[in-house]
Amino acid sequence: MPSLSQYSVVVPAAGIGKRMKTDCPKQYLHIAGKTIIEHTLTNLLEHSQVQRVILVLNPNDTLFAQLPIASHPRIEVVEGGQERCDSVLAGLNYLSDNEEWVLVHDAARPCFAATDLSTLLQLAEQGSIGGILATPVRDTMKRAFDVNVNRQNIVKHTESREHLWHALTPQFFKLAALKKALNTAAEQKINITDEASAIELLGEKVLLVEGSASNIKITQPEDLLLAEFYLTQNKLNN
Numbered sequence: 001m002p003s004l005s006q007y008s009v010v011v012p013a014a015g016i017g018k019r020m021k022t023d024c025p026k027q028y029l030h031i032a033g034k035t036i037i038e039h040t041l042t043n044l045l046e047h048s049q050v051q052r053v054i055l056v057l058n059p060n061d062t063l064f065a066q067l068p069i070a071s072h073p074r075i076e077v078v079e080g081g082q083e084r085c086d087s088v089l090a091g092l093n094y095l096s097d098n099e100e101w102v103l104v105h106d107a108a109r110p111c112f113a114a115t116d117l118s119t120l121l122q123l124a125e126q127g128s129i130g131g132i133l134a135t136p137v138r139d140t141m142k143r144a145f146d147v148n149v150n151r152q153n154i155v156k157h158t159e160s161r162e163h164l165w166h167a168l169t170p171q172f173f174k175l176a177a178l179k180k181a182l183n184t185a186a187e188q189k190i191n192i193t194d195e196a197s198a199i200e201l202l203g204e205k206v207l208l209v210e211g212s213a214s215n216i217k218i219t220q221p222e223d224l225l226l227a228e229f230y231l232t233q234n235k236l237n238n
């Protein structure tokens, strides 16, 4: 059996978690026995195809250094930027150009399944540009007229949910193409919220690989209990 390729993972973890409305950045909240960032990093580093993590932290982050995992030999820390895409690019720029592929995974997504990551790598590395984990939309989708006021809005129309997916992470792309795509988007002042949307700007076809809907991004307070449930279940199943 040929040995499986190993990859660097850029982990954007420089956010401040505004929507979580907590004193500390959400990645340092404790669920299922440790901080969210420790769950994410541990789960990544345990995967046989993860060689190292390039962890992108806020320049003002003083919390990570206090964690035992801060001394892990396969974690290297770089400073993040104003937006998530700036933080991702900072991580990419730390990598040497001889790395052909790169993974990007949100620190705020600790519940990803190792088997989903393996499937993404197996399918996407056969292609020319890469792909992402995603999960099909299950609800009827409404487009609102404007921004929400007091958690209320008015329906403008119903969007077709046919062929509509939630983009997740990890996302897996050719390093050179992703750097070019993010730099191009920045030059054109295009707001990029995931790596795939930058690659799409280059006219490339991004592979969608169905992953578990339990791979949630911890964003708002109600996500914490759900993530704790999934992490506990994952631990019981492994």
Ligand SMILES: Nc1ccn([C@@H]2O[C@H](COP(=O)(O)OP(=O)(O)OP(=O)(O)O)[C@@H](O)[C@H]2O)c(=O)n1
Residues within 6 Å of the ligand: 011, 012, 013, 014, 015, 016, 017, 018, 019, 020, 026, 027, 056, 080, 081, 082, 083, 084, 085, 087, 088, 106, 107, 108, 109, 217, 218, 219
């Ligand atoms: N300038 C930024 C903004 C976000 N992130 C990271 O990108 C991931 C996804 O972003 P999000 O869920 O939006 O996190 P926050 O930006 O912290 O949340 P909020 O938008 O509520 O402030 C998170 O792991 C976050 O730490 C980052 O590295 N650099």
Ligand SMILES: C[C@](O)(CO)[C@H](O)COP(=O)(O)O
Residues within 6 Å of the ligand: 084, 106, 166, 167, 168, 169, 193, 194, 195, 217
């Ligand atoms: C990258 C991502 O997790 C894919 O769904 C999402 O775009 C991150 O968005 P955020 O607003 O930066 O959390």
